[in-house]
Amino acid sequence: MSRSARVALKSVVWTACLLPLLMLLLKFWADDLGANPISYATNVLGDTTLRILLASLTLTPLRLLFGISWQMSLRRLLGLFAFSYAVLHFTVWVVVDQFFNWPGMLADIRKRPYITVGMLALTLLVPLAATSTTRMVKRLGGLNWRRLHRLVYVAGVAAILHFSWLAKKGRNDPYLYATILAALLGVRGWHRVARALGKRRVVALGAPSTPKRVAGAP
Amino acid sequence: MLIKRRPDIASSEITARGLYLSRRAFIAGGAALTLGPSRATAAAETPPAEPLAAKPSPTFRVDDPPTKFESATTYNNFYEFGVDKADPSIYGARLRPRPWTVRVEGLCARPKTYDLDELLRLVPLEERVYRLRCVEGWSMVIPWIGFPLASLIKRVEPTGKARFVEFTTLYDPAQFPGQKKNLISFSSLEWPYAEGLRLDEALHPLTLLTFGMYGHVLPHQNGAPVRVVVPWKYGFKSAKSIVRIRFVTERPRTTWEKAAPNEYGFYSNVNPTVDHPRWSQATERRIGDFRRRPTLMFNGYADQVASLYAGMDLRKDF
Numbered sequence: 001m002s003r004s005a006r007v008a009l010k011s012v013v014w015t016a017c018l019l020p021l022l023m024l025l026l027k028f029w030a031d032d033l034g035a036n037p038i039s040y041a042t043n044v045l046g047d048t049t050l051r052i053l054l055a056s057l058t059l060t061p062l063r064l065l066f067g068i069s070w071q072m073s074l075r076r077l078l079g080l081f082a083f084s085y086a087v088l089h090f091t092v093w094v095v096v097d098q099f100f101n102w103p104g105m106l107a108d109i110r111k112r113p114y115i116t117v118g119m120l121a122l123t124l125l126v127p128l129a130a131t132s133t134t135r136m137v138k139r140l141g142g143l144n145w146r147r148l149h150r151l152v153y154v155a156g157v158a159a160i161l162h163f164s165w166l167a168k169k170g171r172n173d174p175y176l177y178a179t180i181l182a183a184l185l186g187v188r189g190w191h192r193v194a195r196a197l198g199k200r201r202v203v204a205l206g207a208p209s210t211p212k213r214v215a216g217a218p
Numbered sequence: 219m220l221i222k223r224r225p226d227i228a229s230s231e232i233t234a235r236g237l238y239l240s241r242r243a244f245i246a247g248g249a250a251l252t253l254g255p256s257r258a259t260a261a262a263e264t265p266p267a268e269p270l271a272a273k274p275s276p277t278f279r280v281d282d283p284p285t286k287f288e289s290a291t292t293y294n295n296f297y298e299f300g301v302d303k304a305d306p307s308i309y310g311a312r313l314r315p316r317p318w319t320v321r322v323e324g325l326c327a328r329p330k331t332y333d334l335d336e337l338l339r340l341v342p343l344e345e346r347v348y349r350l351r352c353v354e355g356w357s358m359v360i361p362w363i364g365f366p367l368a369s370l371i372k373r374v375e376p377t378g379k380a381r382f383v384e385f386t387t388l389y390d391p392a393q394f395p396g397q398k399k400n401l402i403s404f405s406s407l408e409w410p411y412a413e414g415l416r417l418d419e420a421l422h423p424l425t426l427l428t429f430g431m432y433g434h435v436l437p438h439q440n441g442a443p444v445r446v447v448v449p450w451k452y453g454f455k456s457a458k459s460i461v462r463i464r465f466v467t468e469r470p471r472t473t474w475e476k477a478a479p480n481e482y483g484f485y486s487n488v489n490p491t492v493d494h495p496r497w498s499q500a501t502e503r504r505i506g507d508f509r510r511r512p513t514l515m516f517n518g519y520a521d522q523v524a525s526l527y528a529g530m531d532l533r534k535d536f
Contacts, residue, residue, distance in 0.1 A: 034289075034292065034293060034303070034304070035285075035286075035288075035289035035290075035292055035293030035303075035505050035506075036293055036303070036356055036503070036505055038503065038508075039356070039503075096508075099509060099510075108498070112496060112497060112498075113496070114496060114497075165496060166496065166497075168301075168354070169407065169474075169477040169478050170297050170301050170406055170407050170477070171301050172301075
């Protein structure tokens with residue numbers, strides 16, 4: 001990809017990611033956050049976190065399915081935006097919703113499963129954000145870095161659980177998000193299995209001395 | 219002597235209707251940019267509300283300032299219109315609250331189908347300012363207009379076998395888009411919406427058969443044209459847009475009970491000491507306030523209603 005194309009692509013992604021926050025701030029200044037502004041802001045920030053997190057998880061499946069790779073350069077950008085929205089979401093909860101009621105929040109984290117998994121998701125994103133720089137990738141080494149960043153799958157599942165456990169019955173969006181996440185993780189899983197089987201088949205073909213045990217046989 | 223009392227909310231405090239409606243049209247217009255034209259036209263078609271005269275009740279009123287009319291009509295849980303808080307005000311115009319009848323039937327000596335106008339003339343209307351506590355942890359203060367449900371119940375003479383009252387909300391997907399089944403509505407409530415009260419709860423003087431609020435007939439999004447208001451219970455217990463009231467012996471199964479029996483009990487009395495399984499009920503945010511406030515037992519109506527539950531384990535019968 002040419003430099004100008006990369007700049008254009010990143011500008012589009014930056015704008016798209018900043019737009020929800022910008023809209024929220026505009027509405028705040030216009031005093032147009034509705035009857036329950038705190039709940040509205042929390043929901044918008046949480047929703048945006050989930051969407052960007054899911055978007056960051058679509059990049060690899062796109063490569064696996066269609067063999068395209070120009071989008072891979074967006075991983076860090078989307079990941080950091082997801083983390084930033086998660087932090088904002090959390091900050092609104094701490095500062096505006098709970099107003100630094102630490103004992104109350106700690107009790108909620110312990111007692112309310114949706115808050116527990118929400119905190120888990122946020123906590124898991126912290127080391128990923130911290131190791132997002134090129135220097136950290138080099139320091140950790142590619143393999144370790146990749147292993148560490150698999151935590152994003154756990155964070156994704158925790159984030160979706162967070163939403164579905166707090167949503168009231170009758171809402172469909174938690175199921176929608178869960179379906180998308182399952183599909184995105186499914187593509188990876190399927191690809192891994194297919195690759196493992198492929199390798200074993202190659203091994204099996206290349207080693208005629210063990211003809212009876214072919215890949216996939218019980 | 220009949221002296222017309224001034225309404226307790228100064229009219230200057232109420233946003234001018236035109237202004238408020240145009241604001242919604244503006245928001246809907248903005249939404250239309252991204253969501254298509256249906257929402258804008260829905261808001262524009264909302265008919266202006268008719269005033270509804272009522273005498274302010276001297277006894278049934280809380281001192282807290284009423285919630286802004288605009289908040290009370292744009293932040294609603296009325297899943298028949300959709301699950302988002304704004305859906306009822308956006309799609310409310312689809313409801314046709316007239317002509318309207320309410321069938322009162324079941325275990326009673328004089329079952330009858332009441333026309334709305336007949337109901338409105340049954341007993342003089344009064345205005346009562348009640349607290350409203352939603353199970354989600356927010357609350358409002360609303361000046362309702364209606365009369366005690368007991369006045370209607372006594373007219374139809376429930377038999378000795380009647381122990382519960384069941385309320386049924388209108389079922390009509392053409393008017394209630396939230397009742398439509400489609401590909402993505404796999405998680406939905408069971409329609410029509412069913413609610414219920416014990417007969418003594420229904421006869422309690424606080425239980426109000428409600429036709430209006432803020433000096434006007436009920437806006438569509440607030441349960442037009444007739445609903446009940448049971449102020450010591452979580453908001454969902456107060457059935458909206460009622461078409462049938464039935465007296466039964468067995469405890470009716472309510473819509474939310476069917477949806478999640480461990481979360482929404484039949485009684486659903488406001489109770490800060492019994493948490494929702496997933497969140498605390500100890501505090502609430504009054505709409506318009508910044509800080510949360512403690513939730514009161516029976517939503518502050520303990521003096522009037524606690525005796526109804528004497529000897530009951532409210533953790534078990536939540």
